[in-house]
Amino acid sequence: MDPLKLLHRTDKWYLGGGNRLQWAPSFPQYLDSPGYWDPASYYNSEIGPLFTWTIVNDQGVEIPAKCGKREWSPDALRLKFQCSGDESQIEIIESKCILPNDVALSSLSIKRKPGRKKRRLHLVVWAALANGVEGEPVWLNDVAARKGAVSFTRHSAQPNRPDVVAACSLGIAGKARSFSVLSSEGGSIPPQWSLTPFAEKFRNGTLPNRIQTQGAFTSGMLFIALHIVISSSDQTASIGFASAPTSAEASGSLALVLKQKDPARLSALSWKDHFSSVPMFECSDEHFTRYYWYRWYGLRLNTMYGGEGNYHSPFVCEGIGYFRAPISYSAPCHMLENRWMHEPELARGSIQVFLDNQRDDGGFRGYIDVNYFRQEMFYHANWGNAVTQLDRIHPSEKFLASISRGLERYVRYFDTERDKEGSGLYDIINHYETGQEFMRRYTVVSENADRENWGGVFRLKGIDVTVYTYELKRALARVAERLGDSKQSEQWKSGADKIKEAVLSQCWDPKSEMFFDVDPAKGTRTGVKAATCFYPYFTDIVDERHLNGLNRHLLNPGEFWTKFPVPSTSADDPSFSAEGEWKGKRMNCPWNGRVWPMTNSHVAEAMAVSALRFSNPFFRRKAAEFIGKFIRMMFFEGDQNRPNCFEHYNPMTGHPSRYRGIDDYQHSWVNDLIIKYVCGIRPDDLTVTIDPFPFGLASAKIRNVLIRNRFLDVTIKGKRFHVRIDGSSHAESTIGTPIVLQI
Numbered sequence: 001m002d003p004l005k006l007l008h009r010t011d012k013w014y015l016g017g018g019n020r021l022q023w024a025p026s027f028p029q030y031l032d033s034p035g036y037w038d039p040a041s042y043y044n045s046e047i048g049p050l051f052t053w054t055i056v057n058d059q060g061v062e063i064p065a066k067c068g069k070r071e072w073s074p075d076a077l078r079l080k081f082q083c084s085g086d087e088s089q090i091e092i093i094e095s096k097c098i099l100p101n102d103v104a105l106s107s108l109s110i111k112r113k114p115g116r117k118k119r120r121l122h123l124v125v126w127a128a129l130a131n132g133v134e135g136e137p138v139w140l141n142d143v144a145a146r147k148g149a150v151s152f153t154r155h156s157a158q159p160n161r162p163d164v165v166a167a168c169s170l171g172i173a174g175k176a177r178s179f180s181v182l183s184s185e186g187g188s189i190p191p192q193w194s195l196t197p198f199a200e201k202f203r204n205g206t207l208p209n210r211i212q213t214q215g216a217f218t219s220g221m222l223f224i225a226l227h228i229v230i231s232s233s234d235q236t237a238s239i240g241f242a243s244a245p246t247s248a249e250a251s252g253s254l255a256l257v258l259k260q261k262d263p264a265r266l267s268a269l270s271w272k273d274h275f276s277s278v279p280m281f282e283c284s285d286e287h288f289t290r291y292y293w294y295r296w297y298g299l300r301l302n303t304m305y306g307g308e309g310n311y312h313s314p315f316v317c318e319g320i321g322y323f324r325a326p327i328s329y330s331a332p333c334h335m336l337e338n339r340w341m342h343e344p345e346l347a348r349g350s351i352q353v354f355l356d357n358q359r360d361d362g363g364f365r366g367y368i369d370v371n372y373f374r375q376e377m378f379y380h381a382n383w384g385n386a387v388t389q390l391d392r393i394h395p396s397e398k399f400l401a402s403i404s405r406g407l408e409r410y411v412r413y414f415d416t417e418r419d420k421e422g423s424g425l426y427d428i429i430n431h432y433e434t435g436q437e438f439m440r441r442y443t444v445v446s447e448n449a450d451r452e453n454w455g456g457v458f459r460l461k462g463i464d465v466t467v468y469t470y471e472l473k474r475a476l477a478r479v480a481e482r483l484g485d486s487k488q489s490e491q492w493k494s495g496a497d498k499i500k501e502a503v504l505s506q507c508w509d510p511k512s513e514m515f516f517d518v519d520p521a522k523g524t525r526t527g528v529k530a531a532t533c534f535y536p537y538f539t540d541i542v543d544e545r546h547l548n549g550l551n552r553h554l555l556n557p558g559e560f561w562t563k564f565p566v567p568s569t570s571a572d573d574p575s576f577s578a579e580g581e582w583k584g585k586r587m588n589c590p591w592n593g594r595v596w597p598m599t600n601s602h603v604a605e606a607m608a609v610s611a612l613r614f615s616n617p618f619f620r621r622k623a624a625e626f627i628g629k630f631i632r633m634m635f636f637e638g639d640q641n642r643p644n645c646f647e648h649y650n651p652m653t654g655h656p657s658r659y660r661g662i663d664d665y666q667h668s669w670v671n672d673l674i675i676k677y678v679c680g681i682r683p684d685d686l687t688v689t690i691d692p693f694p695f696g697l698a699s700a701k702i703r704n705v706l707i708r709n710r711f712l713d714v715t716i717k718g719k720r721f722h723v724r725i726d727g728s729s730h731a732e733s734t735i736g737t738p739i740v741l742q743i
Contacts, residue, residue: 001282003275003293004073004268009641012072014320014664017270018303021102021243023050024320026661030191032067032079034094035125035239036104037191042243043304043370044317044324045156045164050104050241051127052191055083055090055230058120060202062193063087074297075267087121089113097267101253104241107264111234118232122205125172125239126196126225128189129154133218140222142167142247143213148176149254150224151247161372167247173238173258176226178207185220198225205229238263245308274300277342279675283700283716286640288678291631294643295671298664299337303346309370312356313349319647319665326353326368329379329435330667332386333601337669342706344394351383355406362413366433376454378433380465383407384472387479389672392683393707400479407476414469415495424502425461425518426469430454434464435598435667436568436591438582440575441528445519450582461518463507464532467539470499478685500541507536513549529559529570530591531599537606544614550607555622562651564633565626566603567593571651578652588660594648597668600630604673608693617736624693627673634670675702679714680721683707683743690723691738692716710743 013031014024025038030049039048055063065081072078076097083090093109112118132139135157142153149171156164182197189195201208207227228237240263242254257263278296282289302317302324311326316334318327331350338347354364357373366377387407391400418427428434431442431449442449446458477492507515509525515533516525534554536542553559553570560566568591569576576593580586604627611619633654636642646656647665676682679702680692688707692700692714700716713724722732723739731739 001280003296004075004271006290006293007297008071008073010071011642013077014301015077015096015098016301017098017100017102017267018274018300019100019102019305021098021104022301022320022324023098023104024301024664026321032070033191034065034079034081035106035191036096036241040104041321041324042166043164044322045158047154047156047166047243049127049191051125051170051239053106053108053123053125053239054193055087056122056124056193056202058122058205060199063090063121065092074301075271076264095264097264099257099263099266100270101256102243103253103257105257105263105267106239107262108237108239110230110237112232120205120232121230122227123230123237124198124202124225124227125170126198126223127170128196129222129224130188131183131218131220131222136219143181143211143222145179145181145211147255148172148174148226149251150179150181150226151251153247158372161369164371165245166243167245167250169242169247169250169254170224170226171240171254171258172226172228174228177228178209179226180207180209180223181211181213182223183213183215183218183220184223185215187221196225197223271300279340279705280703281674281679281701283678284698285695287632287635288674290640291634291643292671292674295337295645298645298666299334301664302666306370310357310368310373311353311370313352314346315350315353316346316666318667319662321662323662323665326350327379327667328354328364328366328381330598332381332383333598333667333669335386335390336672339390339393340671340675340705342704344390344396347390347394348399351387351403355403358406358409361417362409364410378454379435380428380433380462380468382468382471383410384468384475388475392685395708397482400482404476404479404483407472411469411472411476418465421520423461423506423520424498425506426465427520428460428462428465430457434462436532437589438587439530439569439591440573441517441526441530441532444526444528445521459520460526461520462532463503463515463517464535466499466503466507467535467541470496470503470539470541473499503536503541508546513546513552515549529553529573531560531566531568531603534603534606538602538609540613542610547610547614547616550610550619554603554607564595564649564651564654565629566595566600567651568596568599569593578650580648580657589647593651594657595633595651596648597630597634597645597665597670601668601670601673604630608677620693623677624695627677628695631670675705679716681705681707681712681714686742688712688741688743689738690714690721690741692721692735694735708743
């Protein structure tokens, strides 16, 4: 099993090394061009184009090179170029990757086929950078050339926020024969050599070897070029663009990479290290196998280690572009997934980064920039369950003690600010803070609920928000017990019991057999059927009298059991739209009928937990069916070679929100479902239960699952499964008959 080969495809291009620099343009225009002309991201700030390269003769005339093939795997994007004209014997293979030390690398393999006498040629690496004066959107300073590289500092201005500053260095391996830095009037250009000033400056096989940044006025473009001679025989060349908080770090990282004989291998090695740090999984269903490894790719793609500004802990970003930041709505998802890594630091960092930057009132910030706080943003999330599940795999009383005070402040914020009347139900005050905009669950209490505004717009006692708070109080009771404070534990349990009673008495409608939000102004249930109405089912709030609600509503094809379940709003709702239209307009983030992986993760848990709590074989089968449909939905046209993860999908066709340009979006959990229900590995406080759900697989195998310092392997063959502990055979059983381990 080699995940790099398994994930190989020709229709993808995202590159990242698991840190600050990422190259994942949403709608690229220059995928088949040399280098990185479509923009990259440094933190969540767009940066680029980084560079391109051109082959020219002694007179500076371009030797055209056309891309004929493109291939991708997580570690590299590989392009095959063929030169034309008199130099048609030249073939160039470019391997592009982003390394963990934030270097964008292009490794070139230049081959010359045998033929007539070969002329001397030149490889010119060049960039065209926007450059204004201080205070303009982008401006550069500290331009310098040394040791085959050109360095500069790039300032990206943000409205009413501090600049994002990146020290940058562009270089080529070996000793550059010449260089040039020239200022020019004008704006952005395509990666076309004839449009650069170097097309006229390159003469007799050399550039001017001069930095010229002055002019009648500063604003315009700054052109940078470096060049080496291409010999008559085959050769390799390495080009790098480094970005970092300081010039010393950028220059040092670039020099370290470019002195390597084969720097591209560093990317492959780092990805292989990542994949070896998680359990190894494969099964007879290729959709499951590929998606498992694709999700581990997506999590690392969006990881940041930072170490500066507001980022003191590692974390996973919600996605590419704008979403390259810690966002509280998705962070518990990352904890659930990354808890299965052999080291817990990334899972722990996903909550620690919010505790490090906690608001004065105890609330968590919704979105944390590296050097700025977006004061208005706040998201609800299920932190309690994530903390509990993480501790069951990597227990640490020290870690629990370090986060308990912040979590107590967080839950008290909800008690004082979001339930001032002490009802046991908690307020949503605008549709953005749930991460679930544009739904009738809000407009039913306020016709202006869908306006673009954070802060207080309306009041709704939300079933999802209330369940999250219930889970957190239960988690805090467990934490207090672990830390030896039984009195505090009982207080948190009492608080959770109050919420449970409120949900049962106020949110449950026995006639409709469904949980609903509550309108606090009227004291009545709203009656709006949303996927969030099933959230109590993944807790111990429900009992057997509530099970028929799942049959009646969740499994109803006219409501939630669509071809690709589950829509965020019931299909029989008057506002329902499978195409993402709200009030006649297609929206970026519509929740009035689209299928959101985030909601599906919750609903999968609701079905699976209900099946387990009530020993219900029917719901075990339906939960397995649902998880299978969920995973298969996230493949283009069902093609097992082309997994994806967009924000939302059409519940009737499975068509993703490609118009948003946001793939590899990490605000759900899938691998956690695979490990817990496909492989059946479910740890609790004192034991580990091995109990696969009936997915009908011919075979499945998972190895090196680390739980409380013990390694587990599970092998499934047909209806039987076998368990090993620390490499030794332990027990065997049939699907439906669990094995319980004392670990």
